[in-house]
Amino acid sequence: MGIFDEMRKYGHEQVIFLQHRRTGLKSIIAIHDTTAGPALGGCRMRPYESEEEMLLDVLRLSRGMTYKCGIVDVDNGGGKCVIWGNPHKDKTAEMFRALGRFVDGLGGRFYTGTDVGTYPQDFVHAKRETPYIVGVPVEYGGSGDSSVPTALGVIQGIRATAMKLWNSTDLSGKTFAVQGLGKVGYKVAVSLAEQGAHLIVSDVVMENIERLQQAVPEATVATPDAIFEVHCDMFVPCALGAILNDQTIPRLRCKAVVGSANNQLLDEEKHGAMLQQRGILYAPDYLVNAGGLIQVADELLGVNPDRVTAKTMAIYDILLRVYDYAEQHQLPTSLAANRIVEERLATVADLKSICS
Structure with missing residues (x-):
């Protein structure tokens, strides 16, 4: 796969490959577009069949986040994170702390949280290493179940x-x-x-x-x-x-x-x-x-459930x-x-x- 060709095809700004051998973290972060603001998108964990499948997934998902943010008019662009692994067998607290360190290194260009195969509690661990996390449980300062x-x-x-x-x-x-x-x-x-x-x-x-x-x-x-x-x-x-x-x-x-x-x-x-x-x-x-995107984007303004409901109802x-x-x-x-x-x-x- 020609990575730059795929980035050009989907319109991406940045793709970052991450690995931490001691925790087994293998991850890709894709930042699609930051015209409207910092990229925002969840972190998915799946046992991908190949590196190519993993890359294509993160490229498509992050592009979709740009359009999702744009259609509901939040001040964020599109990004996504994927982790290669079985979420039922390979996940550890230390893996998500490692992910948090990498996310922190982007200096606020990318915020992430839960997606398929990950849960709010996973990002409690990531949040120990970076403030650029959304969607953690209410008791940890988040907005709850997205x-x-x-x-x-x-x-x-x-x-x-x-x-x-x-x-x-x-x-x-x-x-x-x-x-x-x-x-x-x-x-x-x-x-x-x-x-x-x-x-x-x-x-x-x-x-x-x-x-x-x-x-x-x-x-x-x-x-x-x-x-x-x-x-x-x-x-x-x-x-x-x-x-x-x-x-x-x-x-x-x-x-x-x-x-x-x-x-x-x-x-x-x-x-x-x-x-x-x-x-x-x-x-x-x-x-x-x-609706979930609206909720986690709202966390960056300060948790306000009424505002989230009003913006979500506007999808109609x-x-x-x-x-x-x-x-x-x-x-x-x-x-x-x-x-x-x-x-x-x-x-x-x-x-x-x-x-x-």
Whole structure:
């Protein structure tokens, strides 16, 4: 893989490779864009198959963070951190202290916290070495569980999509296929059931399904493969990315896709257009799942739960604006959202040319 070619392709400013042999830390930090402010993005831990897979993941995720920050108008750019390892076997407190030392060396260009495979308690250890950590537990000065506002943002995206499709936010009697019942997917599924929706759910982890069935006994369970082709009103992907591709899009039997998973489109332009051609309304994932980002970015201003809720609720209005922009300009919604962000970043860059 040509690393500089990949950086140029995605528009990155900086990629840093980290290794600490005694703790086993192997990590990459990618800083995509700092036009709006210091880069902000979570730290993911996965047993990657290769260095190339790891690098591609951090490049795609960090670029998505720039657009996520831009679409909800927070004063941060996009970054991401990934750690190579099994989060259930390889994680230690010392590993995260080592990560904190490396993050501190960036001098505030990058703030990080939890993501897939990591938890707030992990970053209590990192925070011993650097102040550039967000999303730690409340008792350590953080804002709490970021999956709560993330799930709220997904519900707001679903409500906005319902308004676009049916001119109503009433979800009772509608059917939702929820893929992934982890930290966010579980909360989304329970909230939908509380609003009278029918659920079809899937997860590769049986314990997650059992927990959901205890909360919503009437939910129907589908296999991880069959979830793509169940008849439903909305498909709600809340697991990993790249699940909308040449193989899966033709199988969808839904009116819309609205979920929390990052980078759902394997190819943003191609697969956004495929959904548009099939008449499936797509809610850009980096907007729908921005609630957690809103919360951790708010920590940098001082923890204010009411402000976080207000900004997360606004995802409803922003998504309706994206749908309208896509219609007006005859674009897939994924590209419409990108264009809105790019116009905003160009304006912010121009504003910063004014000397103070």
